[in-house]
Amino acid sequence: xxxxxxxxxxxxxxxxxxxxxxxxxxxxxxxxxxxxxxxxxxxxxxxxxxxxxxxxxxxxxxxxxxxxxxxxxxxxxxxxxxxxxxxxxxxxxxxxxxxxxxxxxxxxxxxxxxxxxxxxxxxxxxxxxxxxxxxxxxxxxxxxxxxxxxxxxxxxxxxxxxxxxx
Numbered sequence: 001x002x003x004x005x006x007x008x009x010x011x012x013x014x015x016x017x018x019x020x021x022x023x024x025x026x027x028x029x030x031x032x033x034x035x036x037x038x039x040x041x042x043x044x045x046x047x048x049x050x051x052x053x054x055x056x057x058x059x060x061x062x063x064x065x066x067x068x069x070x071x072x073x074x075x076x077x078x079x080x081x082x083x084x085x086x087x088x089x090x091x092x093x094x095x096x097x098x099x100x101x102x103x104x105x106x107x108x109x110x111x112x113x114x115x116x117x118x119x120x121x122x123x124x125x126x127x128x129x130x131x132x133x134x135x136x137x138x139x140x141x142x143x144x145x146x147x148x149x150x151x152x153x154x155x156x157x158x159x160x161x162x163x164x165x166x
Contacts, residue, residue: 001030004069013060020057031077037139038081040128048081067153074154078136085132
């Protein structure tokens, strides 16, 4: 996600809907992909994305730039995604896992080797075995490239706790 200019954030804090639309365009794919990796469910990730942007619109007034906006947005996204996972009943989780297993993937173009798709599927299956908090730490560190300190700030957990998750 590219850095969002402070003046644009200030406009959103003043209820400027056009500025909010611009932030949505800049950050929605980032929020969705993070939510999808944590929830491992497209419908949940879409709902989390909507919830995150509602929270962002409502709470941006309280953002005081003590941390980077991206870190703040990570925290909102990860916490919202984890809460969505916790709300999901065991039956719904089994159903989602079953639907994921039944999904037929479209044929990949010749330019992308099948090994890459296999690695992605293996990674998705392995991430699904973790609890949401562990999955969030792994995703933020290994996929999104955040430092341990950034993960600690984003999730509001102790730095040593983050390190133990790995």
